Amino acid sequence: MRTLALSDEILMQVEKPARYIGGEINAVMKDPEAVKVRFAMCFPDVYEIGMSHLGIQILYGMLNSYDDVWCERVYSPWVDLDAIMRKEQIPLFALESQDPIRTFDFLGITIQYEMCYTNILQVLDLSGIPLLSKDRTAEDPIVIGGGPCTYNPEPVCDFFDLFYIGEGETRYRELIDLYEDCRGRGLSRQDFLKKAACIPGIYVPSLYEVSYHEDGTIKEMKPLEEGIPERILKEMVTEVSDTYYPDKPVVPFIKVTQDRVVLEIMRGCIRGCRFCQAGQLYRPVRERDVEFLKKYAIAMLENTGHEEISLSSLSSSDYQKLPELIDFLIEECSRRKVNISLPSLRIDAFSLDVMNKVQDVKKSSLTFAPEAGSQRLRNVINKGLTEEVILQGAKLAFEGGWTRVKLYFMLGIPFETEEDIQGIAELCNKIAAEFYDTVPKEKRNGRVQIVASTSFFIPKPFTPFQWAPQCRKEDFLNKAYLTRTAIMSQLNQKSIKYNWHEADASVMEGILARGDRKVNQVILRAYEKGCFYDAWGEYYKHDVWLENFEECGVDPDFYTVRERSEDEIFPWDFIDCGVTKAFLLREWKRAAEAVVTPNCRMQCQGCGAARFGTGVCFDKHTGVTEIQTETEENGNEGTD
Known part of the structure; x- marks a missing residue:
């Protein structure tokens, strides 16, 4: 019988004890004596965030479909339990068995965003696993990194034994077979890592060395031994309708961020927005067969009891069988009294017609993402969206009964001018005016609500903007002030609400996104000084981070405000993401x-x-x- 790692007394002291007890619907239980490999799959953030991640659900189900593997889940303990575990010296444990993570063969950590880097160290530390890979022994799990941030793994390479670059469905069976073979033959941890480095998509950072020019840029990165590949080509599923997909996803006891069935309809994006890393990394577009999606939609609804289903993709409107799929879901979900969520739709007549069918009479808000206020700047980022299309979409929405519109913009885009910032306010004003021109007075229920939000632009690896300088904190804040001032000068200002993102965290994210191996020591020192949950504004300590850069002799401006030369070697250039550097430079x-x-x-x-x-x-x-x-x-x- 499973014994909880935490006593009732401790569980009563923490917020949301259900985060830690396991036993959810569809959680997989196996006999540890009947399997050869124990795999802990970690999302280094709080349970509600991690349980909402589709990639974890896919890998969890896939690995558990192997008879010789038991995959379990682990998340970052929230700050209240973290303090108790340290005080009581309770090791971090897996949800299913409640066994200590340090006793597992593998610890796989998905790295979805840069601001979770110190949480990775929290997970290792609470597990009793040495933070640096060079200090680990045969008694420690093999620590694997996966997810989009591994396309520049260098800022955290000292903490991982290996990285899996690309989509996880293709090589895990081969990696686990190699591990079982090496263990059966009595080979060392290092022997396994050398052999793993020869599996496509696997990067073992300890087997490479980096040299630098005097100006701090990279001179060369090369393998330390013969037979180790110089470049790593990303792994990719070519036929997404023939690969594993979970028909029995784990259902949490408590409300999580994505508390619904998630149906991934396609991977990749045709649009080519120049700021979007995902749009480059997940090329080419691969659509799932519509019959596959119908089958899994029914199975997941029946196996979870969820009351909502959501379509997942980078641009759902570009799925070519969307009308057929939507018609099927409307009929099926209406019969089952299940709601449909349709994110990532372009605001056109078809999309609004669909939303009219799936939403209640009481309309929720609609979301537009113009990203930039002027047409010139939308052309700079290759958004492929004109003001005429935006205003026509707004007109159709207002005719359909919507009265609240959310608009998402970025500030600090390369080649941005004050006129472009002014354009954000002017576009908001025009959309508000469209409402008053479209909806007769007698049919209005108060003012239209325009909620404009600006995030701060962060250049990311493997995008055309990887050469671009990033704004300083002061520049970001000045741009936000200009935006607010411009909105306050508009005729329809009372209909417009303005929000902006935190500048401190945006600057730090930019450093971590384009960092090199020198940043490892800064992250380690930040964690040692108490930094974790940096993605949560109330726990982010910008001053502490800046102190760490100074103490480590690392200049943060080197990774942000500096414009790169065309021929500079980037820390991530040893990875082949499928899109060539020559193409990105041309863009x-x-x-x-x-x-x-x-x-x-x-x-x-x-x-x-x-x-x-x-x-x-x-x-x-x-x-x-x-x-x-x-x-x-x-x-x-x-x-x-």
Whole structure:
């Protein structure tokens, strides 16, 4: 019988004890004596965030489908339990068995955002696992990093034994088989890591060394031994309808961020927004078969009891069988009295018609993401959205009965001017005016509500803006002040509410996003000084972080405000994400000229993703790709 790691007395002292007791619906229980490998899958944030992550649900179900593996879950304890565990010396434990994490064979940590880096150290520390990989022994789990932040793993490379670059469905079976073989033959931890480094998509940072120029930029990164690959090509599922998908996701006892069935309809995006890292990393577009989706929608609703289903993708409107899928879901969900959530839809007549069908008479707010206030700046970021389309979408929404609109913008975009910032206020005003022009006075129920929110632009690896400088904190705040002032001068200012993101955290995220190996020591020192849950504003300690950079002799401005030269070697250049650096550089130059690049279905741009032979990049009937655009201009780059 399972014994809880925490006593009733301790559970009564913490907020939401259900975060730690396990035993949820569809949680997998196995006999530890009947399996060969114990795998702890970690999301380094609070339970409610981690339980909402689809990637964990997929890997959890997939690994547990193997007879020889038991995968369990672990999340960062909230600050109240963290303090108790340290005081009482209680080791961090897995939810299913309540066994200490240190007794597992693997600890897999998904790294979804940079501001969770100190939480990774919290998980290792509470588990009793040495924070630095070089200090671990055969008694410690193999610590694996996965997720989007591993596309620049260098700022946290000292804390991981290996990284899995790309989508997790393809290589875990091979990695686990290798582990079982090495253990059966009595090979050492180091022997296993050397062999693992030869599996496609696996990066073992301890087997590489980095040298630097005098100015701090990277001179070279190379393997320490022969046979270790110089470049790591991302792993990718080519046929997403033939891969594992969980039909029995774990259902939490308490309300979590995404408290619903999640149906992933496609991977990748055709749009090519220049600021969007996900749009580059997950190329090419791969759509799930509509019959596959219908089958899993029914199965997950029946196996979870959830009262809502949500479509998941980067741009749901671009799923080609969306009308058929929506018609099916409307009929099925109406019969089951289940709500439908439709994020990532473009605001057009079809989308609004669909939302009219799935929402109650009492309309919720609609969300637009113009990202920039002026057409010139939207062209810079390749948003592919005109003011005419935005206003027409707003008009249709107001005609349909919506009276609240959320607008998302970014400040600090490369090549931004004060006129572009003024454009945010002017666009908000025009949308408000559209309401008053569209809806007769007798049908209005008060004012229209326009909620404008600005985040601060952060250049990310593997985007055309990876060469761009980032604004300083003071610049961000000045831009937010200009935005607020401009909104207050508009005719419809009383209908507009303005919010902006925290500047301190945005600057730090920019440092961690484009950092190199030198940043490891800063993160370690920050954790030793009590920093964790940095993604939560009330716990983020910006002054402490700045002190750590100074004490470690690392200049934070080197990673943010400095513009990169075209030929600079980036810390992440040893990774091949499928999109070539030459393509990204070409897009960076087009951004400077505010030139729009057509989306992937309109015209192939030769980004390099056609190498994978799938999605919109590949004609399955002829086998012809259009990669020549890239290769003719740039030699053989992109034809691996």
